[in-house]
Amino acid sequence: MTKKVLYIKSSPRGAASVTNKLGGAIIEKIKEKYPDAVVKERDLAADDFPHLDELQIGSWFAPADARSPEQASAVEVSDEAIRDLQEADIYVIGAPFYNFAVPSTLKAYLDHITRPGVTFRYTEEGKPEGLLRNKKAYIATASSGVYTEGPFQAFDHVSPYLKFILGFVGVTDVSFVRAEGLKIEGVKERAFEKGVESIVVA
Numbered sequence: 001m002t003k004k005v006l007y008i009k010s011s012p013r014g015a016a017s018v019t020n021k022l023g024g025a026i027i028e029k030i031k032e033k034y035p036d037a038v039v040k041e042r043d044l045a046a047d048d049f050p051h052l053d054e055l056q057i058g059s060w061f062a063p064a065d066a067r068s069p070e071q072a073s074a075v076e077v078s079d080e081a082i083r084d085l086q087e088a089d090i091y092v093i094g095a096p097f098y099n100f101a102v103p104s105t106l107k108a109y110l111d112h113i114t115r116p117g118v119t120f121r122y123t124e125e126g127k128p129e130g131l132l133r134n135k136k137a138y139i140a141t142a143s144s145g146v147y148t149e150g151p152f153q154a155f156d157h158v159s160p161y162l163k164f165i166l167g168f169v170g171v172t173d174v175s176f177v178r179a180e181g182l183k184i185e186g187v188k189e190r191a192f193e194k195g196v197e198s199i200v201v202a
Helices: 020-031 054-061 069-087 104-113 159-168 188-197
Strands: 004-009 040-041 089-095 121-122 129-132 136-143 173-180
Touching: 004 020, 004 069, 020 040, 020 089, 020 136, 020 173, 020 188, 040 069, 054 069, 069 104, 129 159, 136 159, 136 188, 159 173, 173 188
Parallel strands: 004 040, 004 089, 089 136, 136 173
Antiparallel strands: 121 129
16 A cells, blocks of 8 residues: 655744754665655645644634634634545654744644544543554754753753644654754764664554
């Protein structure tokens, strides 16, 4: 069966972005594993998601047949993003390390796709249940320092957040691919190469 891949880029640095290059390497590995894979790309730096406001949130909770024209237009931004996620089998998400967390463009996107009753719900016992099931996610991230170990490990707010929020909507099979230490002498020389070597496509 043809694999559908959704590639979400969030770095504004285009071709100069190490995260984008790493994400591209993951895509190539996926194509090697699944030659007939179909890739859909969404560049959040070129197509910004609006930050949540009263109109946007109100549009989510208004019944479809009672939405104003403004609400109908607002909700479509979120609906389209969620349709892409529902249709894809594999996600590749580029998440550069900005000030110890993800870029605001990616945070805004995640706010739009974390929708009650659509991508998650609460059971009768009050427990959250993710509705995006049977998906695989690869996260590409690049950082100037090393955050997988050592004294700065506690300052990594990229991987814990993404692992949690993806799991919250049902995506529990998440792999991180990192190019780290890009500004550290003796580490930076092979940082990107080591990241590419670590890519394992299931």
